[in-house]
Amino acid sequence: MKLRNILIVLFSFQILFTLLLKYFSYQGDLSSELHEKILKYFTEADIQAGIDYSRRGFFVSIIASLLxxxxxxxxVFTPLSSRLEEFFQKKVGGNFYLVVFLYFISFYLIEFFISLPFSYYFGFVIEHEFQFSNMTFLDWVIFKSKSFGIGLFFGTIIMLVVAFVLKNLPRAWKYILPILSLGFGLLTSVLFPIIITPIFYDFGPIEEGSLKNKIVALSEKANIRIENIYVIKESQYSGHTNAYFTGWGESKKIFLYDTLIKNHTEEEVISVLGHEIGHWVHNHQTFEIVLGTIQTFLFCFLLGYVFQKVKAEELVPLKEFYSPSTLPFLFLILSLIGTVIEPFSAGLSRILETQADQEALILTNDKKSFINTEIKLAKDNKSRLNPHKLEIIFEHSHPTTLERIELAESWKGPN
Structure with missing residues (x-):
């Protein structure tokens, strides 16, 4: 069987599986046993609110996926990509890097404008309908424009660098690109709070007081030195809550959403931070970076192999590996690989998140606040409390709310 035909079969399977997974996600887990467990902590109204929010826009999401x-x-399977590259080659006289630039801009714009109506519907209309968003339409346009500009800027740089490596280092690119990917990831993690966050949010240092003192004490207990604690004004955009750490080495920065502080007690905020600290205590960030680098190495070798096999068949309109018109083909292969490894990636992520939850319980020794936090977060965010098992396996990077609550309930305290 030709590899091209295998790719078409896999692509068709991916489409059907995506639609099937959406259906199961819509249905959720309707077992009476799970329902009774949930009712120990939530009301029928809480369950229904999560169902309504998760189901809203179901058919629109199917249309978006099909597009x-x-x-x-x-x-990938028609000459469209090759002809677009040839069009730009004629316009600019064969300047390779200018062709790469123009091709990427075109591809980026096509994808952006196709997804824009769906982004508006899911990110503005539905968020207002469920009273999450505080944005005006102008706020949304500005926010989306910033995202567009940043994506275009970094995407262009990445594409030009990748094109240079592929064209000029045909034997070494499989080793160089993973290293560059690692370096870019590290650089992004450092620059994100310094450059990217201020573009979207207003934020400032946390006020002196009890909460700050408790955060510092918790960090010291975990042997983590906190350089700064910032409060992000998320309330200007939405009612969603979050908290995260940034930094490398011994010095860390903490970012808290003001909505988290407003909607939770100090003990509950500390419980959330205990979870984030748990990731640092167990070196999850380092582990994920190492794993991601190894994964990138494997992907590069696999992409090179599949490309050569498909090109040799001459049944898919492919130019050289470094040609910009090859980009959609490579994205398709990565997407197919992603579908296969998705349950393993999601499963590993849930293991790490559970480990961080356990560390939060150890650090705070306060399972009551942990449970109250999970209940509040689920209610405030209208979380789906009864997701389907397949959705959990393939898409959930975190344990379900009920699983996290049951973990805390079973925790016996420090030995």
Whole structure:
């Protein structure tokens, strides 16, 4: 069987599986046993609120997915991608890097404008309908424009660098790109709070007082030195809550959403931070970076192999590996690989998140606040309390709310 035909079969399976997974996600887990467990901590209204929010826009999401697949199929299995590259070659006289730039801009714009109505519907209309968003339409346009500009800027740089490596280092690119990917990831983690966050949010240092003292004490207990604690004004955009750490080495920065501080007690905020500290205590960030680098190495070798095999068949309109028109084909292969490894990636992530939850319980020794936090977070965010098992396996990077609560309930305290 030709590899091209295998790819078409896999692509078709991916489409069907995506739609099937959406259906199961819509249905959720309707077992009476799970329902009774949930009712120990939530009301029927809480359960229904999560169902309504998760189901809203179901058919629109199907249309969005089908359009994405149609665009991908058109660029990979028809001459569209090659002809677009040839068009730019004629316009600019064969300047390779200018062709790469123009091709990427075109591809980026096509994808952006196709997804824009769906982004507006899910990110503005539905968020207002469920009273999450505080944005005006102008706020949303500005926010989206910033995201567009940043994505275009970094995407262009990445594409030009990748094109240079592929064209000029045909034997070494499989080793160089993973290293560059690692370096870019590390650089991004450092620059994100310094450059990216201020573009979107207003934030400032946390006020002196009891909460700050408790955060510092918790960090010291975990042997983590906190350089600064910032409060992000998320309330200007939405009612969603979050908290995260940034930094490398011994010095860390903490970012708290003002909505988290407003909607939770100090003990509950500390419980959330205990979870984030748990990731640092167990070196999850380092582990994920190492694993991601190894994964990138494997992906590069696999992409090179599949490309050579498919190109040799001459049944898919492919130019050189470094040609910009090859980009959609490579994205398709990565997407197919992602579908296969998705349950393993999600499962590993849930293991790490559970470990961080356990560390939070150890550090705070306060399972009551942990449970109250999970209940509040689920209610405030209208979380789906009864997700389908397949959705959990393939898509959930975190344990379900009930699983996290039951973990805390079973915790016996420090030995």
């Amino acid at each position: 994405d697949f149609t665009l991908a199929g058109a660029f």
